[in-house]
Amino acid sequence: MTAYGERTVSLATKHAKEQAIARPFRFALGLEVLVPAGLDTDALGTFTGEIPREGTPLEICERKARLGMKITKLPFGLANEGSFGPHPFIPFIPAGVELMTFVDDERGFVLTESFICEKTNYGHCEARNIDELADWLPQAGFPTHALIVRTNRNGPGKPIAKGVTTAADLKAAMAEATARSDDGVAWVETDMRAHLNPTRMRSIRRLAFKLARRLATPCPSCSAPGWGQTVTTSGLPCSWCGTPTQMVRHEIFGCTVCDHREERSRRDGLQNAPPQNCPLCNP
Ligand SMILES: [Zn+2]
Ligand SMILES: [Zn+2]
Missing domain, CATH: 3.90.950 (Maf protein)
Known part of the structure; x- marks a missing residue:
């Protein structure tokens, strides 16, 4: 257990x-x-x-x-x-x-x-009517993914409608948003809930x-739950000149409860950084 x-x-x-x-x-x-x-x-x-x-x-x-x-x-x-x-x-x-x-x-x-x-599918579209949304709607995943409709004047306003998943509701919300927005434009965005x-x-x-x-995953020292990677250290040496680079050198594993730490080499086994990442070889 x-x-x-x-x-x-x-x-x-x-x-x-x-x-x-x-x-x-x-x-x-x-x-x-x-x-x-x-x-x-x-x-x-x-x-x-x-x-x-x-x-x-x-x-x-x-x-x-x-x-x-x-x-x-x-x-x-x-x-x-x-x-x-x-x-x-x-x-x-x-x-x-x-x-x-x-x-x-x-x-x-x-x-x-x-x-x-x-x-x-995160994104938004500014439109005057439902036809102007035609290209964007598939990208937004509509109607399996819901939309939010707002007024557009001075940036996105308060939502007119949220959780919109039908063409009829979208049309009605668009009509209201364009009527209420001084520039006649609605701001339509993906509902990310x-x-x-x-x-x-x-x-x-x-x-x-x-x-x-x-x-x-238990801690190897105290067996508390949640053992895993906490931080990484940079400084993987350049394969040409050995200068430390910004690339990850070690992954530090730590416990959620005790002070036990382990320094591990990169999971991909990379020992040296390509010279294009080197501040000396490729400044
Ligand atoms: Zn521990
Ligand atoms: Zn180098």
């Missing part, structure tokens, strides 16, 4: 994320997921922007997990937080970053795993497996 076998963890969600998260945690850990009733995660700010969210996604994610623990009175809590925007490394490509945080108040640790999703976005739900499932597998 794992450290969490036959125990229950609270999952703070209003968007049916248990559909993606319950199975990985049951499968890897024997840990059952419970969604607290009457949870108001909007108190932490809304995903669609009506109430601004305060703090970093990481802080919000832990706060959300603790909100569920408070309601369920469970010592274990889970929450997920996604943010979408331009890809952190590749320009002009949209990407999502999903975080998933597990709080263990019995052992006193908080563990977060992340996942950069390159496959996302998990229950309305199957692509995002799949990313959350992958991340849930990643976090559950990590929690199933």
Whole structure:
């Protein structure tokens, strides 16, 4: 039995994320997921922007997990937080970053795993009518993925309609948004809430497996759950001149509870950096 076998963890969600998260945690850990009733995660700010969210996604994610623990009175809590925007490394490509945080108040640790999703329908389109949206709608995954319609004047305004999944609702929301916007333009964007976005739900499932597998890995020293990579160190030497480069040299593995650390070589076995990454050979 794992450290969490036959125990229950609270999952703070209003968007049916248990559909993606319950199975990985049951499968890897024997840990059952419970969604607290009457949870108001909007108190932490809304995903669609009506109430601004305060703090970093990481802080919000832990706060959300603790909100569920408070309601369920469970010592274990889970929450997920996604943010979408331009890809952190590749320009002009949209990407999502999903975080998933597990709080263990019995052992006193908080563990977060992340996942950069390159496959996302995230995007928006400015349009005067439904015909101008024709090329963009398949890209947005409509109608299996929902949309949000806003006025466009002075940037995206308050949502006129959220969770739009039918052509009739889209047409009606477009008519209202263009009429209310001084420039006659509607701002239409992808609704990224998990229950309305199957692509995002799949990313959350992958991340849930990643976090559950990590929690199933015990520390080699104290056997606490959650042993895994914490940070990396740079300085992989150049293959021509040996100068340390910015490339990862070691992966540091650590425990969630004790001070045990292990320095490991790169998983790909690379011992030297290509000279084009060298500050001396290729300045
Ligand atoms: Zn340990
Ligand atoms: Zn060099």
